[in-house]
Amino acid sequence: xxxxxxxxxxxxxxxxxxxxxxxxxxxxxxxxxxxxxxxxxxxxxxxxxxxxxxxxxxxxxxxxxxxxxxxxxxxxxxxxxxxxxxxxxxxxxxxxxxxxxxxxxxxxxxxxxxxxxxxxxxxxxxxxxxxxxxxxxxxxxxxxxxx
Numbered sequence: 001x002x003x004x005x006x007x008x009x010x011x012x013x014x015x016x017x018x019x020x021x022x023x024x025x026x027x028x029x030x031x032x033x034x035x036x037x038x039x040x041x042x043x044x045x046x047x048x049x050x051x052x053x054x055x056x057x058x059x060x061x062x063x064x065x066x067x068x069x070x071x072x073x074x075x076x077x078x079x080x081x082x083x084x085x086x087x088x089x090x091x092x093x094x095x096x097x098x099x100x101x102x103x104x105x106x107x108x109x110x111x112x113x114x115x116x117x118x119x120x121x122x123x124x125x126x127x128x129x130x131x132x133x134x135x136x137x138x139x140x141x142x143x144x145x146x147x
Contacts, residue, residue, distance in 0.1 A: 044068070075125070076097065078125045079098070083096070086117065089117060092107065092110070093109065101128060101130070102130045104127075104134065105132070105133060106117065108136045112137070115135045
């Protein structure tokens with residue numbers, strides 16, 4: 001196997017069609033430079049190498065997305081646990097959403113103090129890069145006047 005032939009195979013295995021195009025434009029041997037038997041063997045080798053490469057290499061976008069989602073779930077669980085442990089927020093109805101380390105608190109509390117406390121707790125949790133406020137205050141029933 002010649003050096004240019006080895007380079008072409010390596011590029012084809014790593015970069016697929018783009019590597020082949022690059023190899024051809026760089027002056028590597030082309031199908032017209034080979035006998036039909038050599039080309040058939042090379043095609044088989046390239047196909048086998050592409051299959052092996054495709055089987056081994058995970059889609060980096062998918063794996064990053066999956067690990068990001070797992071990280072978001074972990075951050076949301078930590079924040080939810082911290083909120084649930086706080087005595088002042090036992091009666092609060094809060095849910096935690098997380099995306100890219102940023103959490104959003106959604107739900108309702110009885111007072112501004114509880115709202116501030118929830119935001120403070122969430123921002124102190126490891127892995128939280130920011131906190132968005134989706135908390136509402138519950139309306140308290142107005143006392144009725146006795147006549």
